[in-house]
Every structure is written in structure tokens, then in C-alpha cells.
Amino acid sequence: MMAIGGNTAENHPISMKWIEKARETKGAKLITVDPRYCRTAAVSDVYVPIRPGTNIAYLGGLINYILQNNRYHEEYVKHYTNASFLIDENFSFDQNTGLFTGVEDDPVRNCKRYYRDGETRLYPDEWWYQRDENGEFLKDPDLQDPNCSFQLLKKHFAPYTIENISKITGAPEDVLEESYELFSSTGEAGKAGNILYAMGITQFTHGAQNTRALAIAQLLLGNMGVAGGGVNAQRGQSNVQGATDMAMLFHIIPGYNPTPQQAFHATLEDYFADTTPAQNWWSNRPKYIVSLLKAFYGDNATRANDFGYEWLPKLDGLDHSHIPAYKYMRDGEVEGMICVADNPLVGGSSSRAKMGYQKNLKWLVSIDVVENETAAFWKGPGMNPADVDTEVFILPACASYERDGQKANSGRWIQWQYKAQEPPGDAKSDLWIVNEMFKKLQALYEAEGGTVPEQITKMHWDYDGPDGEIDIVKVCMELNGYNVRTGELLTNFVGLQDDGSTACGNWLYSGYYNNLENPACKRRIREKEGLGFHQEWAFAWPLNRRNVYNRASCDLEGKPWNPDAPVIWWDENEERWVGNDVADIPGTWTLEQSTENPFIMLPEGVGRLFSIGYQGVGALLDGPFPTHYEPADSPVPNLLYPNAIYNPISQRFYENHTVETDEERERYPYVATSYRVVEHYQSGSVTRNQPWLNEMMPEMFVEISEEHAGELGIKNGDTVLVESLRLYNNGEQGHIEAKACVTKRIQPLMINGEKKHIVGMPFHWGFMGMSTGASANDLTPSVGDPNTTIPEYKAFLCNIRRA
């Protein structure tokens, strides 16, 4: 097992008990890769310290080690990945700039780009599979052709030698080698290697490529689909999986379908043409979309009006995630905000600057259990309430155990959260609030009309029970899906149609509430023996499948690589897949079809070592292979690609926002990262209002090494000031104030021969609540990954002074 960019023992403590069990009973080994000697590291077999923001270097080193030492799972790589696929002969990579072929300037985003979003959507021609005259992919089954994915991968990662990786990351060479040797031993058929990660992988300007690097390593080692394998995101919140499934994000609508774009999706027909591949799973997209539109617009969705497609707002091609949304607020374009159980003035990047931008809001609605910092911004530090004209509405919400509903955990288990007590006073559940809020809005438009009132009035909204208040079962039924004519609940998404005869709010959730007597998500039957899948406990999307891509857990003949932990297997007599899990293969397929397409979500059916955009199932925007770029705030040049700056494809939102000059590097010499502690939760608005938790973890602190403290004359418990470029305005340097925690957990690292100090700090505190303190995110930059625009919270430069 490898824990990288996450601290399981601290932030997912109950998972840790299973890791411990595997170590005790199965001889499993644990490698922890982290800038700090964190609680997970403390119980690891191998601990690899790395500089914040150098994960691709570390993982590129792993990939290179696997390839150079023939540690990969050969049969798996040849048949279940695109290793043998030939790539366009003109594909290349520039070692000087760190850029792939096909790059050009992007004047709109103030950065570089590969992807062209003009009238058609194109990746560079050089990023394509070679095909014969019939359109069939050209392959080299022996993996020798210099243009096959495998050889290109090998070439790309050849500079990622242990010597180079040690210089970049600061990890000692022998520790690197030990960890690479140990983890790559899982490449042997029948062994499983598991990667656990969290936001220490994703929250970078190259975060998506970090996860790509994890996936490539796991494909090479044959660890995808097998029991105990995989790339496992440890979700930091109880329903971050579910909220993403429901598309609380600008770029998707429920069930991972793209939000329509004005440039390519003028009509429903255009949308389908652009987003529906000819084969494999996403060829079903029209069924999911039409059923979604029926759930959205009910009887108002007819074939004649494209099922109400026109009422869905279309994107303008720009980014509408958190970072740019606040920039639009600064620029005066955004005038209203509705914030549900979210607290960006603590949890968001460059939070102090954002507090000022919120003055531009005409109105703000905060729905939460407490008055959080985002709602209270008008009286925040440095604000004069008389100058803030924003109207603020605070709607009191429920704690989790005061309301019913389901939540999807990290393993996609959809479990019911039961109500155990009534909320206090006038507090109401979010479900009640959104129902009443939308009913009021709909009634207002019914009565007065307005701009395109149909967009609001035609939305199907009928969730009241007999008492005139929200009936959650009605929402569950719509999410699960039903037959429009009979009202009968659907068994699962296999029954969804594209002719308007079925309605379903989210195809992935179809089956979670498929009967009213004993809904699948409320089941509580443990397995007595097995692999821990617990098939009759709750429900897992899709189709109650617990281990996705499980076809790849078997060899070409359908026999498990590891007979001692068989996930599924091919039953020759019955000619179908059977086993401990629901096979990730359509039931009608032959063994041969399933062997050719073990990764059914991709049109080409195999895992991508080389990532391309193909038939609407897209590649990453910043290249087919992960590439080591420094974080935006970096203390050193890029050792591998001398002319590369931080991710060149990442949008530059603000001027003078990240460290660029040597003078600035001197001003902010220390490499900082942020993290969580077990006693507090995210922006702390919930946990900082609980006496017991505050007793255990009472205040904001900054961790520095003993050596660093000695150099600065700081003692444990001293108050220190921490500064970053984000708090430097008009020649004046601002700071946050915190207690110094001088610790052995942090050690300086030798980066290319130079000693660099590392600084760590939790991000839970803010100016409201029972326990108040400085926000680490006042310091962090609003730069993001080009694919996701997740901010780079986990690596930034700072200075520390005694107060």
C-alpha cells in the first residue's frame, strides 16, 4: 500500500484500522510519501519525505523504475492497456520547454493551450492513434515500435532517474529506491498494490496529472480491478462523492454528463453527436440524458421540444468554478451568492482577498448550522460594516442526524443517514429549504412573469407530501428513476430509454431506491465471508458493483490473477461472469469481447497509458503524459525542463499573484503546505463550535523543524508571523499570526544541493466561532489545475518571523 498526498491515520482514521489489519494479518507493507512525518508515516514500513509539489517527479521515478527494471505485469499491460497502440509519428516532446507538440498561445486564459475550442473541438493531430484505411487502430503487440504508447512512455520518463528525483524531491536516493522496489513488487501477477491518496495529490496546478501518474503506475503493475488494488481517493467529506455525482459543479450535469456548451451543443442532436461514442458504455448517453430531462421537466419535456433541452443553461466556454467565480465577483459581474454549508472565506484560496470581493455582492444567502465566516464577512477583520451594502440572509440548517437522506462514501456505497432528533428552534433541513425556496421562486414567476419565465416555471417540482412539506421519498423515486406511464420504479439503469418513456434524475443512482419497502440503500446485511464487498449492505453505484473494472482482475481466459482473492471469474458452463462482485461487463458479452474491452467506460476499451481525446471521452488538457512542473510558487527552477515554468497550461487569473522573481524567492524562502487535524473538519465552522474538540485542538499553529526554529530564534509556543505574496499589497506586507510548533516531524530537505525549509499548517481556523484563529488560506494562491481549476493549496512559498 502506498499512502501519498493523504494522511489516512489523521483524516480517515477508521480506514487506518483496516490498513493496520492488513499489515498484521497479511504481511502487507505500507509506504507513506509526505512532506511531514505524519501520523500515517509513523506506522509505515517505509517513509519517503518529499518537497510539497513534487509528486509527479516521485511518481515519474516510480514509472521509470518499473519500466527500466521490467517490473510491469506484461500480459496485463499488453492486453488491458493501450501500450501496443501506435501514436501519430509526429508526436514529440520538447525537453527544453517541457511542452508537447501542438502547443500554442491561449490569449483568453493568458497561458498556453493544446486544446482548441473554436467551432469544433480538437486536440492536436499528433495526439492520435494511427489507424488503417478501415479506421482500425494500428498496434504493435510486441511493444517494440518506437511510436507505440509503451515506448513513448518509456522515453518520456527516462530522465526520471533516482538521482534526478532525489535532487527534485529532496528524498534520499536509498529511500526512493527502497520504496520503488517495494511497490513495484506488486507487478507480479496475483499480487495487489493499493494507492491511497487525498488532496495532497489533487490540489496542485498539476493535480490531475498527479492522479494520471498514479493510474499509469497501477496499470503497469496490473493493479487496477483486482481485490486490494486500485487508485483510491479518500474523500474528505461524507458526501463529496455524492455531491459530485449530483454535479454540484459548473461543468457537468448529474451522472457525469457534460454541461451543454454554446459552441458545440446548440441542439440536443448536436449534444448527442458530440458526446456519444460509437461503442462501449457512453454510447448509452442519450438514454441517460433524455431520462434526466424527463426528471427535470416532467410533462413539459416532449419529443417536440427536445425534452426541454433549451431550458438548460449553456456554458460560454469559460471557467465558472470557484476561483474565477470570485474574480467575476471582484469585477462586479456577480451580484448574488447562495452558499450552502460552504465557507470559502476559510476553505478557499487567497481568502482574505476574497473577503473584500464579497463587498460587491448585493445579496448573500448562507445556509448553515452556524454563522460562518463567509456569512459574517461584513464584520470580518479590517471591514467596516457601515461600508458594506450587502444584504445577508442566514437560513438555519440541520445537523446531519437531524435529517434523512443518503450519502455516498469513498467506496461509492450509498448509505442512509437517519434522522435521530428534531432540529432546534426554527432550523430546517436543506431539503425543506430548497423545496420552499424554489416553490416561492416558481410562484413569483407564475404570478409576474419575467425573463424566460419558462426556464423556472417548466421545471418539474412536486415533492410536497400530504402535510404540504417536502416528502423525501418523492425525491428518491425521481433519482432512482421510474416508468413515466406506469409510475413504476426502475430496477436499475439498464431499463432507461431515450424516447421519453422513463425519467431518472441520475442514471448512476438507478437501483438505490428501487422499491419502497426495503430500498437498496437501507440494507443492513453483512457478508459472513468474502472479500469485504458486503454486497447486501447498502448499495454501491453503478449496479451495486463494489470493485470497478473488475474484469481486469482475471487473465485473458477469465481466471482470477489471484485465486485466493477472486473478485469475479468466467463460468465456462454458464458462459457468463460470476463471482463475489457484479461483473463490470455487459451481461450479453462473450469472453472475447470482455477481454478486448476490460475498461468499458473508454471507447477503445483499454486503460490509457497514453491519454487521448477520443469520441467525446476526453484526454487531459495538459498533455498525454504527466510531466514534472514546479508548483506556481516554487523555490527552484525546473531541473528536468530548464525553460518550463509552472504548468504552462494553467490559467493565469491574477497578475503579480505567484512568486516569479529571485527577489520574491528571497522574500518568501520557505516551502509551505496545509493540512487537517483529526479533531477539526474543513473550514472548522462545525468543529470549532464544539467544546470537546476545541479542548483537544484549541488553536491555530504553524509547524517548523527544530533546525529552522534554531536559525530563526523561535521557541516552541512562540507567536510567529507568516507572510506570502498574496498578502503583499501596495508595498505593504500583511501576515497571519499563529503559535509556532517546533517539531521533529518536519525536517529540511536538500533540493539539488541546497537546503530548503518546509513549513506546515492546518487550515481549519477563522475569525468566527468558539475557537478563533488565523486562516492558512489567506496565504494560498488562486491558481488552479487546467483540467479542474482546483486551487494549489498544498505547495506555496512563505516567510516566517517572530512576532
Add this chain to the structure above:
Amino acid sequence: MDLSRRSFLKLAGTTAAAATLAGVGLRKASASPSEPLRIKFTKEVHTTCTYCGVGCGIICNVRDGVIVNAEGDPDHPINEGTLCSKGASIFNMSYIFDEKGKPRLNPNRLTKVLYRAPGASDYEAVEWDWALEEIAKRIKDTRDRTLVETVDVGGRQVTVNRTNAINWLGSAWCTGEENYLFHKMVRAMGVINVDHCARL
């Protein structure tokens, strides 16, 4: 709400915390063996933890409509009876307990709808109905002024029905059903600035 460290101690008079206090010699544990267990005669409700993504099962002990204790669900295959410090104190978001173990509403918990007028130095408590009606008016006013109905894409008029003037931030704290209805409301308003903690 300004709570000093001392008042935390006063509020935290339950068995677990009391044991800690006894340990540092501040005060004798208040739960003497003669007092009945706090969970005696309580109703058990099992629920799912709201913190990290592991998805532990919690048993809540409810007396007179108030959760007086929470513990790990031993039948739950994920946590098998264990909980972390946050999960074990989850009910403090509503009620905290005095030295006699009597529940007292968490003083920072919101129980009223609040409204802050432009330039005002404080909130006033208002009724739900009024607040929801006023919010609907704000949304309508902003949306009606800013909704873009069509744009020209290469000479073709494309219906877009969107506004860039409203931000919606949802949450991974909310259930699937809640987020689904949020999504419907967001798209019905024509809102495109949407995000939540998966990115934040």
C-alpha cells in the same frame, strides 16, 4: 459567542471529558457509580457519520428527543463499533452537556432566520416566510436583468439562457437528495457559476 477555556470545561461535564479532567486534577468526575448510565432507557437510532468519506455507522442514543450519546455501530462493516474523535462527539453540534449531564443547546447553533440590512451593524431575526419571499425577489431581480437568452455562434443564434451574476456554492455536507434538488434549482435559474467542496 465568547467562550473562555474555563467555560468549555464547565460545559464539558460528561463521562469521557470528566475522566480527562480528573486526570489533570482539576475536578472530581461528576458521574459517580450511583448515577444511572446516560444511555439507560434511551432509544437507539443508527445513522451515518457526516464527517470524512469513510462512511462509519453511528448509533445515537435519544432521550426526550435529544441525542445524549453517540457511539460506533458494532454491526457496521466499515467501523465495527469504532469512531474517531469527531464522530464520537458529533451530537455536540446540537447539544452540549453541563456537569450534571443535562443537555444544553450549543450556544453557537443557529435557531433563527437572520437578516442583515445594507450597512447594518447586526442581524435581526425574521420569519421563514418573509426571508424566502425576499430571497425569491432578489434572485428574480438579478436574474431578469442579467439572463443572456441567445448568442451568436458563427452566424447561428444559439439559445443559452444563462446568467453569470449569481454564484451557487453547494456542499459535500449535504445529502444526495439535497444536492439533486439544488442542481435542479441552479439550472432552472440559469446559473452557471456552480461549485462545491470537491474543488474548494
